[in-house]
Amino acid sequence: MFYSFELEQYLGELLPARNELLNEMESQSLKETIPVVTPPVGNFLALLIKMSKAEDILEIGTAIGYSTLWLAQDLEGRTGHITTIDLNIDRAKRAIEYFKRAGIEDRIDVLFGDARRIIPTLEKKFDFVFVDAAKGEYLDYLSLVLPRISPGGILVVDNVLFRGWVVPGEKFAPKYNRMVTHLREFLSKLTQNPDFQTSVLPFGDGISVSFRIK
């Protein structure tokens, strides 16, 4: 079993206390079973933004804006902008309320609709893209976002190991066959792309980090 709840819990305990808003969002998502990144993954996103000084950030899969607030953490006091997309309008509206409460609504554009339709309409390139939407659509997102990542830009994708089931030999219910096959194909395409250097990290639900080298 590669997925470890205990590991994630321990990594979470090592983090400094989160602010009131993030704590509230964590409780809400737990209560309503809204799938959001774990705190260690959120912290990792914030760290990557800090290290890369990314300015134009795209997120696919806003939900109630929990990961968006981690992505926005370093934007205070400097320029930078986030575009985030979700097809669930109710959730995205709640995200906007949270962004207002955080005082950063003017730095975040929330786009409602299917990312596969919206991405081709976006005019700019991004230096940081975070994908966390429907796992069965990852290959579609990949072909749409890769050409939009600037040289030196970063792509981070969540849930790529899907509870560890993507690892050959792991056992899972047959109903997940298609999803696991899709994610294996996605990882193979991503890691073999000569324009990007990629690492897959086994925490959270598995995260890929790719850097545009050409």
Ligand SMILES: C[S@@+](CC[C@H](N)C(=O)[O-])C[C@H]1O[C@@H](n2cnc3c(N)ncnc32)[C@H](O)[C@@H]1O
């Ligand atoms: C795992 S949740 C996102 C969690 C969020 N990133 C966080 O950690 O706080 C996935 C979200 O993707 C959205 N989604 C699924 N398919 C989508 C698509 N094709 N286009 C846009 N959003 C999509 C869902 O509505 C859902 O809110």
